[in-house]
Amino acid sequence: xxxxxxxxxxxxxxxxxxxxxxxxxxxxxxxxxxxxxxxxxxxxxxxxxxxxxxxxxxxxxxxxxxxxxxxxxxxxxxxxxxxxxxxxxxxxxxxxxxxxxxxxxxxxxxxxxxxxxxxxxxxxxxxxxxxxxxxxx
Amino acid sequence: xxxxxxxxxxxxxxxxxxxxxxxxxxxxxxxxxxxxxxxxxxxxxxxxxxxxxxxxxxxxxxxxxxxxxxxxxxxxxxxxxxxxxxxxxxx
Numbered sequence: 001x002x003x004x005x006x007x008x009x010x011x012x013x014x015x016x017x018x019x020x021x022x023x024x025x026x027x028x029x030x031x032x033x034x035x036x037x038x039x040x041x042x043x044x045x046x047x048x049x050x051x052x053x054x055x056x057x058x059x060x061x062x063x064x065x066x067x068x069x070x071x072x073x074x075x076x077x078x079x080x081x082x083x084x085x086x087x088x089x090x091x092x093x094x095x096x097x098x099x100x101x102x103x104x105x106x107x108x109x110x111x112x113x114x115x116x117x118x119x120x121x122x123x124x125x126x127x128x129x130x131x132x133x134x135x136x137x
Numbered sequence: 138x139x140x141x142x143x144x145x146x147x148x149x150x151x152x153x154x155x156x157x158x159x160x161x162x163x164x165x166x167x168x169x170x171x172x173x174x175x176x177x178x179x180x181x182x183x184x185x186x187x188x189x190x191x192x193x194x195x196x197x198x199x200x201x202x203x204x205x206x207x208x209x210x211x212x213x214x215x216x217x218x219x220x221x222x223x224x225x226x227x228x
Contacts, residue, residue, distance in 0.1 A: 012144040015145075022155040022156075022178075025159075025182075030161065035170055038171065042174050042181075053185050053192070054188060057197075060191075060192045076204065084215050084218070087214065088218045097171075
């Protein structure tokens with residue numbers, strides 16, 4: 001078996017597994033009951049799936065000059081996916097897109113409730129959003 | 138037909154099924170954030186399809202599009218999540 005055939009086989013394996021990651025995410029989106037568990041499934045094609053697909057491209061092009069570009073694309077995805085997932089999860093938790101009956105431990109709820117109570121109890125306090133003005137308080 | 142062609146057909150079928158699932162979740166909801174999440178997954182599937190095209194046909198025309206897709210997905214989901222508000226009753 002020649003080297004080219006081995007690299008072609010690796011490419012095909014990467015493509016197939018990467019596509020299966022997308023399918024796993026879609027099945028997770030359809031089958032999981034609430035937003036939080038769907039978020040867990042959605043990360044598969046965004047990180048591991050993209051890594052496998054870019055590895056397939058690199059294995060087919062076989063150019064060292066291309067590698068930094070592909071790595072850069074993947075690392076950029078690695079940096080942005082957690083941030084957007086954090087924003088979606090935070091907004092989802094605070095807008096009650098959660099199923100308390102599915103959770104074993106919910107450590108965030110008392111914190112959010114206390115913050116909401118502080119906000120409601122003191123109408124002058126805007127939750128720390130506006131630090132300017134009213135120096136007497 | 139060589140092995141790469143067969144793999145390409147299998148990958149296209151799998152990605153089409155995955156895209157159909159993501160589009161169903163975008164249509165069905167039930168909430169805005171579910172749709173944002175499904176749109177993110179659909180974007181990842183489109184990126185996977187672009188990378189598959191590059192790998193099978195030996196070109197690099199889609200590389201810039203692949204990077205800009207991830208930028209668009211990031212900006213889109215962060216923006217929507219920032220401005221989402223609660224319109225539902227307590228479950």
